[in-house]
Amino acid sequence: MKVEFHLNGELVGAEVEPRTTLADCIRNDFQQTGTHLACEHGVCGACTVLVNGEAVRSCLLLAVQVQGDRVVTVEGLSGDELTPLQAAFRKHHALQCGFCTPGFITTAHALLSHEPEADEERIRDVLSGNLCRCSGYVPIVDAVLEARDAYRKSGDK
Amino acid sequence: MKPPVFEYASPATVAEAVRLLAARGGNAKVIAGGQSLMPMLNFRLAAPELLVDLKHLKDLGGIHIDDAGVRLGAKVRWCDIEADQRLQSAHPLLCEAIKSVAHYQIRNRGTVGGSLAHADPSAEMPGVAVTCEARMTIVGPAGTRSETADAFFTGPLQTSLEPDEILTEVALPPWPHARRWAFLEFARRKGDFAMAGVALYYDLDEAGQIANVHVGAIGIADRPVRLAEVEVALNGQRLDDRLIATAAKVARDSVDPPTDIHAPGAYRRALVATLLGRGLKKSAARGV
């Protein structure tokens, strides 16, 4: 089946089997390998992308289901310099092996874009849908708390 | 884990969706949010020939509140319930229960209809539906029918839905402002399926006694259930510590939960009694 959607701001199209997940389509058809697969059953959050601005698990979406939608991955949230969110992660050492990191970046970005005033409890609540085995979460929460400033000033990035 | 081969259709109307389901003689499945179905497909625990996506169906995503109560379209998502401020007074029990559902990303996709149709015995939405005597609206080749929640859930992950039927709406009765209520569940971690949960509400009669009590439990049977004996013990009584202890004991004696890798039946039995007691205590502080 043919599917067309906006990927990181660009209109793209691919010929996919209906059973191809959005995660596999992004990774294999468009070589955007920043989105990672760690469980493929919707628990770990490493595959989180934004669809129409909302954080979703791309392993639980079929590529054909995003026809016409706006999809943003970690690559689409990155530039030549580290963004304030990324810089905060680096400063607080919120990543070690880095495998879960793209999922945390997309999820945190979605959260702070919608709720720049999120408090620590809310942040932990939301991030409880992403697994990290290396960091113990403390530095990730610290990084997201610090990044709020950037989202408060500029609104939705 | 990659899903098995299937075809995909995203019809524009409910009628077309029903037609597509009927044509496959039981080998097609509805997909809405996909948060329960996709893991099953990825694990190859389900292998339908065709997925019928409800993506384009309008009219199934609304939350309607009026004197007749709260009607949730099947495609209403958890995040929609969270965002609709009206529900905080229109149905506080629903709001509280939904807070425990899954995680952020899942809440952006998972739907009321999907949860009800999936019928996990530990899920919150089926528990609310049974406790509140909700009515389900179901559309099939023969037309539209209505079913009460307790008839809808027939077993573990089983409902009365035929393979060619689609759940389109669930209706909750109106919620009086002065109603007392509680929702309490216990899960290992935030967002996990409950090991057990209790949803309850009652009104107070002129003498300040419990009337019209509804007590439902999840996670302790093969489907969400009303705790009828507990209701009998509570109705017509004044709420005090002695009554709470009695009700907890009745709850413990009236359930027979299964044992699984996460907990023995005896634990869940004790847990539902504990949650009931704590829920009744909490309810006393509400609606004053």
Add this chain to the structure above:
Amino acid sequence: MKGSNAYIGRPMERVEDFRMLRGRGTYVADVNRPNQLYAVILRSSVAHGTIKSIDAGEALALPGVHRVLTGKDLGNKVPVIPLRLQPLPQLEAFHQPVLADGKVRYVGEPIAVVVAESQALAEDAAERIALDIGTLPPIANRSHAEAKRSLLFEQHGSNVAITWKAFKGNADEAFKQAHYVRRERLKVQRHAAMFMEPRGFVADWNEKEGKLTVWGAAKTAWHNRRTLAAQLGLELEAVDLIEVDVGGGFGSRGEFYPEDYLIPAAARIVGRPVKWIEDRREHMMSANHARDIECDVEFAVGRDGRFIGLRGQIWADIGAYIRTNGSVGPRNVAQFMSGPYDIAHVDLKSSMLTTNKTPCGTYRGPGRYETDFIRERMIDLAAKDLGFDRLELRRRNLVADAQMPYPLASITPYDSSTELDSGDYHAVFDRCLKEFDWDERSKLRGREIDGYYHGLAIGSFIEGGAAGPKEEVRLALETDGSLTVYMGSSSVGQGLETIMAQIAADAMELPYDKIRILHGSTSYVNDGYGAYHSRSTVMGGNAILIGADKLKQLVRETAAKRFGCRPEDVIIDGEQVSHGPSQLSLADLSDVPLQVEAEFFNKKYTWAYGTQAAHVAVDPGTGHVKVIDIMSVEDVGRMINPLTLHGQAIGSMVQGLGGAFLEHLVYDDEGQLLTGSFADYLMPSASDFPHLNSITVELKPCPNNPLGAKGAGEGGLIPIGGLMANAVADALSHLDVQPMELPLSPPTIWRLVEQAEAARSNA
């Protein structure tokens, strides 16, 4: 070893982060080769049985399916996987064949390899392979094993593979005289490292050059290369194992598994590159399990509270085969049970039982987590029985600095002895109490607030590191004046590139951004050893120091030729070399890179150590435990990067908490793995343990290496099991609840409360 100290000790932000934060890391699943095919492993769904037939006819008929490889495609004899550690001849019977060789011994054991155009197609094909397996009675627990319901290895005649013995002093005599002896049975559950990136390989066989390249290496690439080359009948130089970005290892990833052979073999057989990426369900039944032990131990204490001895039997359920490092955990439980305490008499036997379950290997702090649970529980029980304060009893017995080097128990066979190297255990203990505000918090002990009972616990631990024998580096001063360091160390996410750059920058007195660290791949150095037993900082770091000295000497010699003077008269000042008025920058020194190779040899383990204190609150109604706060203080001798070390400590603590409360690989009596996904195997999440603190100190450098560093990073989790169990017991002391098993799941705690309440009402 001279050098500036600009970078060591600084919390440098990591260079790795730039690519990882932007999704530009390259993990093995991101590696693709032209014309590649995909492999899926067909695995046994039967725990114990004999393979009668494998019929791949229907599978091969599917379009896009290329081959189905079984044992007979691998040569006359199916290759087996040798042990990397403790390779005793009597353990050869338990080596795992790369494909089930006539017999299957665990659910998940590889039976065949399906190669197809895509992973989905390969899975479609795997579903269509008809397997006929005659079932045998499964050994699913110790009583099955001991009753010899059946034998996994008929020739061996029993399901006990080997019994290790840890000994020190004369336990029998000492126990006879002891004032107090308490005997208990304790258990730790099977759980696993569960790193987030699933394993994978991409293998490419170049027929023309006779060269095999494999991406996806980790941890012990050189050892694995030797194994693989031997199995494939290739020269070492014909095999290159390349480490790309690695998504966590924790001791489990990177050991030689069946797939380490199968995927390269498949690539050679089909003549095209082959890619395999495991999925989570597969991971749970194939990557090493760990920590599954029970024990029957006695603890002897004198009237004055001095610890006298530990004696008893440990049984380790190691699964169906002995993995490359499968003996380490069971040995460590016995050898290191005394921990940081002065215990003169030890007689502990540790038996490895083969069962029809996934084989076990090391997982962070192997054996140490389990043994600290056992010992710290016994200490708290002794304190209660003898009427000693729990803090005082520990203080009385911690090894003193004046006693160093302090010999720990020896172990046999494959004899090994070690000594605690340096440390002020008492100072760290007191520092922990102070930072934790123990006295103030003590006021809450046993009190019920809002339905929760509060409790405290303390525990001290040792952390062994820096396994030898050596590490290699190659330093290349490039023609632009930058420095490339090729290392035998491996990255598993611990910030290797950053830490080693700090060490190299200081050693060469160069700016940090002029250093590039390349690691883990067999093409970089001749003989590396990799990352395990917290060795990289000590082994790799010290090798860099030696290499830096050699490189400076080479710089002097090169400059001397240019200046016309003797090498010893050349002055090196950061990026400049000079002799009198003559000056050159390093970039102008030579037309070709200046290269040196260096090795660091080490035979002595380093011993980092520390103390942790915890405050919990327990709801007896639900069995839920809230971890209110944990404070960890650890002395690592010398800190290279406080930022990354702190990250390791917190991450390690949370892994320990997962083991204490949530994680459990559960089998039924038929050897079926019941926890096969993250829905049932519960991992800690961000909302579970919000309050954790870790302080690292540099009180006592290691006397055995020039850096003075001790291996660290595993310590955070080591005391957690015992700490949590003791804290729960403290909280519920009014009921005398005594947990003897991990995990402390809500039903387990609830049951202990019920039993205690019943006992009270019957009393």
